[in-house]
Amino acid sequence: MKSFIIFIILITLSLLLTGCWGAKKIEGEVYNTALGFDYKNGKFEVYTQGLNFGNIAKQEGVKIEDLPILIGEAKDENILSAYGALEQNTSMPLSLGHVKAIILSERIIKEKMADVIDIMGQSPNLRYNIFLFGTKENLKELLQTHSFFNYSQLYSIIHGPDELIKQNYSLPVLRYNQFTSRYYRPIGTIMIPSLSIDKAHFSEGKSKQIAILNGEYIMSQQHYKGWLNKEELYGLRWFSKGIRSFNVRVATKTVAVKIKNPKTKIVVLKGNQPSYRIAVKGQAALYQNSDNKTYRKMRSEINKKIKNDILTTIQKGDKLNTDVLNISEKSYKYHLKHWDIGAIRRFNLHSVKDIKVDIKIIESGKYK
Incomplete structure (x- = not known):
C-alpha cells in the first residue's frame, strides 16, 4: 500500500513538470523573412517572403538555386486583413518572428505611413529593430532578387546591409526604431533608403538580379518631401x-x-x-x-x-x-x-x- 501511494505521488509530480508537448517542429512553419506593402486602387497589397531551411543552410546534394523563394501575395482594405487572407489560405502556419526587413512602395510612403505605424504597433511579433526600405520597383520581383554564389537571400542588402554600408557606401540604412524616434520630431529629416534591382553588373553563368540602394525617400515632420538619388546625396557621407x-x-x-x-x-x-x-x-x-x-x-x-x-x-x-x-x-x-x-x-x-x-x-x- 505504501509503495502504491509513493507511485501515485510520483506520477502526480511528473504531471506538474513543464515539458515540450506543445512545441512545434521547426519545419512545420513558414518563416517569413521580409514583408512588402503597397497601395493601389484603394486597397493595400501585402507581400511576404518565406525562406526554406534549405535556403539558409546548404544541404548535401541540393543547390540553393533549386530552392525557390516563397512569395505570398494578398490585397484588402487594410494591411491586417490582407495578411489575414494569406493566413487563411496557407497550407502551413505563417511566422513573423524572423522578419528582418519591411519594404514600402513609394505610394505607401507618400500616402499611408500612418497605416504602417499602426500595424507595427498591433503586431507583437514584428520587432522594432527591423530594417525599413522604400522602392519604386515591383515588390514581388524585388523580394525574388538573388544573392551571390547561390547563397541565401539572407546574405543580401535587404537582410544584412550593416556591413556593406561601412565599406565605401554613401547611403545610410534605417531601422524601424530609428524611424519612429524621428517621425514625430518637430525638427529634422528622415531618410528611408530606396531599393532598386540591378541586372547589369554581376553574372554567374547568367545575369544576376541584385537588390541595391539607389537613393533615399525624404520625410520631414510626418510629410513626404521627395526622393533624391545617390549622386545627389554624396554630401551625406561626411555626416554619417x-x-x-x-x-x-x-x-x-x-x-x-x-x-x-x-x-x-x-x-x-x-x-x-x-x-x-x-x-x-x-x-x-x-x-x-x-x-x-x-x-x-x-x-x-x-x-x-x-x-x-x-x-x-x-x-x-x-x-x-x-x-x-x-x-x-x-x-x-x-x-x-x-x-x-x-x-x-x-x-x-x-x-x-x-x-x-x-x-x-x-x-x-x-x-x-
Whole structure:
C-alpha cells in the first residue's frame, strides 16, 4: 500500500513538470523573412517572403538555386486583413518572428505611413529593430532578387546591409526604431533608403538580379518631401556615423584616394537667425595619380570636391524645403533657449555660412 501511494505521488509530480508537448517542429512553419506593402486602387497589397531551411543552410546534394523563394501575395482594405487572407489560405502556419526587413512602395510612403505605424504597433511579433526600405520597383520581383554564389537571400542588402554600408557606401540604412524616434520630431529629416534591382553588373553563368540602394525617400515632420538619388546625396557621407572609409575620385577620375575615419563638426553661430559653420577633417591614402599631380594640388582638388558634394546635397534639400543633412538639429538640441522652433525650421542654403574641408594625404598606396 505504501509503495502504491509513493507511485501515485510520483506520477502526480511528473504531471506538474513543464515539458515540450506543445512545441512545434521547426519545419512545420513558414518563416517569413521580409514583408512588402503597397497601395493601389484603394486597397493595400501585402507581400511576404518565406525562406526554406534549405535556403539558409546548404544541404548535401541540393543547390540553393533549386530552392525557390516563397512569395505570398494578398490585397484588402487594410494591411491586417490582407495578411489575414494569406493566413487563411496557407497550407502551413505563417511566422513573423524572423522578419528582418519591411519594404514600402513609394505610394505607401507618400500616402499611408500612418497605416504602417499602426500595424507595427498591433503586431507583437514584428520587432522594432527591423530594417525599413522604400522602392519604386515591383515588390514581388524585388523580394525574388538573388544573392551571390547561390547563397541565401539572407546574405543580401535587404537582410544584412550593416556591413556593406561601412565599406565605401554613401547611403545610410534605417531601422524601424530609428524611424519612429524621428517621425514625430518637430525638427529634422528622415531618410528611408530606396531599393532598386540591378541586372547589369554581376553574372554567374547568367545575369544576376541584385537588390541595391539607389537613393533615399525624404520625410520631414510626418510629410513626404521627395526622393533624391545617390549622386545627389554624396554630401551625406561626411555626416554619417560609423563609416570606416570612402573612396574619392577627382580630376576627371585620374586621382583616387581612400579617406579613413573622417570627422565632421557643426558649429552653431549666434545671431537673429541660427546659422552654421561646417568643418570636415580626415586622412587619406593615395591609390591613383595617373597625371603625377603634386600632393598640394591633389589635396586642393580633394578638399574642393568634398565641399562641392556637401553644398550640392544642401541645395537639393533646399529645393525640397528640408534640411537633408540635419544640420539644424544641433540648434534644436542645444540652443532652444536662444531660438524657437519656428526660427530653427527656417533652415535654408544661406544658413550655412562656411564649409572648411581639410583632408591630408598621409600615405601613398604602394604595390606589395
